[in-house]
Amino acid sequence: MKIALMGQPNSGKSTVFNDVAGYKAITSNFPGKTVKYTLTKFNLLGQIIELVDLPGTYSLTSFDLAELEARKYLLKGNVDIVINVIDASLLSRSLELTLQLLELKLPMVICLNMIDEAERKGIKIDIEKLSKVFGVPVVPTIAVKGKGIKELFSTAHKVGEEKKIGKTLNFSKDVEEIIDQLSIQIKKKQVDQEFNVPERFLALKYLENDSYFMENFEKRDKDIFKDII
Template sequence: MRIYHPSNAHTPTAPITRVDEQVGLMEPKRLRIALAGNANVGKSVIFNHLTGLHQHIGNWPGKTVEKAEGTLSFGGYLIDVIDLPGIYSLSTFSLEELISREYIAVERPDVVVNVVDASSLERNLFFTIQLMELGVKMVVALNQIDVAERRGIHIDVERLMKLLGVPVVATVAIKNIGLHQLMAKVLEVAEGGEAPSPLRFGKEVERRIEALSEAVGGG
């Protein structure tokens, strides 16, 4: 089974060290996490680093869409990891989007890891906000931060975290950087973190939403 140990580095993008060890006699607690995000943001790279050879690739039941799932041992937990299809929205009706929306909203994994591309942050955050609207516990993996910096894009991670109201961890998945910090934050959220606070859209927008909701309910 794959066990993760912290490195000696303390920066947000410190590398993760992996070793294989024999699991002790104690039955580990279990968690389910889902990796969700746009296509080509590094979700599968993170999935492969986390699960290594402990993964299974098949199809979603009754669907032709690939399903990747695996396991890892971290912090006393046995963690099931699901790599959801890469999508750009939860509000359209492609098969991939329906699968992701149903898994997140109905299956309710313990934590959703929203992987975003730091070099295309604005486009990626549309999906992030949709996840927040579902009220799920989540952590944002700000991936490809090195690519963003090479392009002259400098992201204030602390400010982004305050604006979103959810934890944000900078990663460079292709170099296995920041993944230990990411998993530590996932456990922190799973054990005691709260779901994102309800989004506020301003008084006028919320008044119109309330009026529409009442109209639909009254119909």
């Protein structure tokens, strides 16, 4: 089972990783790049887990090299579970990435890290409600103290076994209609097979004018969406 840690810079993502990995970690470069990621393996409930700490990422729509490589890693489709590490004291800013990750339709757990810092700032988070809104488990942690880490990974293991998928954000009716039309065309042209991601995710990338995906759309068929937009 392969688990990927995804989170914005300074979310405590690497602290979560180090708590599990200790000194048993390997740092590698993405193929042909100077960008690095860190990998470890450990036993969880009798199963060997491969844990990957991907570069800190603010958004899946980015021009930063490290963030692009992190995104490409997820798009390869060889990740079983995503643990989205969030700084609980900066919740609203952190949720942009969360919403984008949910669009990938991968089993996911939200790690609500630095929960003590949020409480110190007087921020109260309804964890049960947050879990209900996104349709995935939310586990509070204090990674620097090792608190909640065991529960986080046991929860991730369960989610991976059940292949539990979260909920996606619904836009306005007009926007959703366009997304549906784009998704149908993407499936018809089999563009989704090149990326191994949901048609809806690709439709959103088109609407965002994401250069990486736009280039690939044009290679397949430059007029693919001319009758829609």
